Amino acid sequence: MQFNIFQKMILLLVSLLVPVMALYYYSTHRSVSVIQDELIKSSLNRMALFMAQLDASIEKLELVSTPILVDMNVLEYLYNLSLSDYPMLKTRLLIQEKLSLASNSGNWRNEVIVYFPKRGEGISSSPAYRFDRTEYENQFSLGWRFSEKLGIGSGFTRTYVTTGSSSIRPDELDLAVRINLFQWDFENLLDTYKASHSGDPFFFKTGYSLIANRSADEERMERIVTVLSGRIDGGESGYMIRWFDDKQYLITYYYSALLDWHLIDAVPLDQVVGPIKQQRVLFAVASVLLLITGVGAAFALYWNVQMPIFRLVRGVQRIKRGDYSYRLKKNSNNEFSFLMQNFNEMAAQIQDLIENVLQSQIHARDATLKQLQAQIHPHFLYNSLGFIINMTKMKNDRAVIDMAHHLSDYFRYTTRMDNRGVSLKEELAFVHTYLEIHRLRNESLAYSIELPEALERIRIPRLLIQPLVENALVHGLEHVDDIGRVQIRVVAREDRVHVEVEDNGSGMEAVSIAKLLTELRLPADDYAGCGLWNVYHRLQGHFGGDSEIAVQPSAIGGLKVELIWRMQNIVIKTEGSP
Structure with a gap:
């Protein structure tokens, strides 16, 4: 990965600050952990001493009271x-x-x-x-x-x-x-115990009222009891850390085997570790300010040095891609303004030299497309005229009229030699006319055309789909004894349009399909250029190099030929989209 100067400066600042901040945060974290551990030990030791004194007082009272029995x-x-x-x-x-x-x-x-x-x-x-x-x-x-x-x-x-x-x-x-x-x-004892530190001690046993010091926070005690009720039913001592009212508390509990009650104390940790955390926050703020200052300095260097270089590089790339009209704007009065001025002069000269060559190539391309389109002519004119003659002899005026109308529409469409494209709706209407002519001559032909309304307005070159249908009729259904079927379907999948033409004819072997796809990519000098080859090169010339033709066996028994190109300037719903 290549980094510019600005990115390198930022990476340098981050690489310097991150280890320092990580080390500082680690040290403060360890300090907080050590302080918490010591606070836990101190609290438990204090509670143990308190309970030992309480037990000793009770045992002393027992010692002087039980001899009364004798x-x-x-x-x-x-x-x-x-x-x-x-x-x-x-x-x-x-x-x-x-x-x-x-x-x-x-x-x-x-x-x-x-x-x-x-x-x-x-x-x-x-x-x-x-x-x-x-x-x-x-x-x-x-x-x-x-x-x-x-x-x-x-x-x-x-x-x-x-x-x-x-x-x-x-x-x-x-x-x-x-x-x-x-x-x-006991309340007096808890008051005395509380006076020596900042905790909030009380005695607790499940099923009994709390025995608390007289200045205790009852609401907080109830919340502590709710947390501890499931943990201290047995005779155990320990601690836990919990949040109450946006404050972190250390809760220690100590079991009295003599009374079968627990002494519980809650100490706010912020009073002890708060200054350390505050210092950590101040260090983080100072680090962020230092980082912002460094980013500002790096940005100034980037804006005055890296950006002009970047604009020059982008200008070269634009010219490399063929955008010879691109010019650089001079936003500064430093050394880079001289380079930008000379770049603009160079781009203008290149544009003048290339526009003449480009115009010649455009004219040559238009001539080639017209030639390819002109090669696609009907081969069934005589058969259609023969059909009209036969139907006239048989007094079938309806068939003669239908065939004449269809031939009129057919030749009106094919004889227009301009380069203007047509919509998918217009092209498939012509394909429908073409298939109707064949159906009049061969009643065993069945066909279907599916075109979603959202795709009707897509523009394509004239006579792009008809050669595929003609191949299906001439080569696919030539030896079919039963009803010949042709299915035409237009769908959108992701960002591509798919035009599928299928038949139930004899199909092709995998080796023949591979050979056909190889021949489609031959240049005009190496191939005779007709039929499917013409369609492929017209598709490439109109929609770009990522358009393609796919050939594969059909689900209805014959061959499936598919035209695929990327959608342009139209938003539609694709297959599978809601």
């Missing part, structure tokens, strides 16, 4: 039924005081309750507590469970029983201890 005062209150009211009340107060101490050992507000199910009593660290058997049985859970109704609010609850209990049915136990952790304390 406390001497609790056992005395459970089994020593012989105590009087005052010792019983004193023991109850001691148990309540121990529960308060256990409750206060935690880092947040909670409630510790001792149940005596068979006695229908309960003692709580909260003085306002009143035993409710239905509440006790409904909230019974040996693992941590979230509940909407924990007396003074929602939260997590868990029930402990003595090891080796004969039953774990709530109504059959002698003794049980429950710890209630309230939701607002």
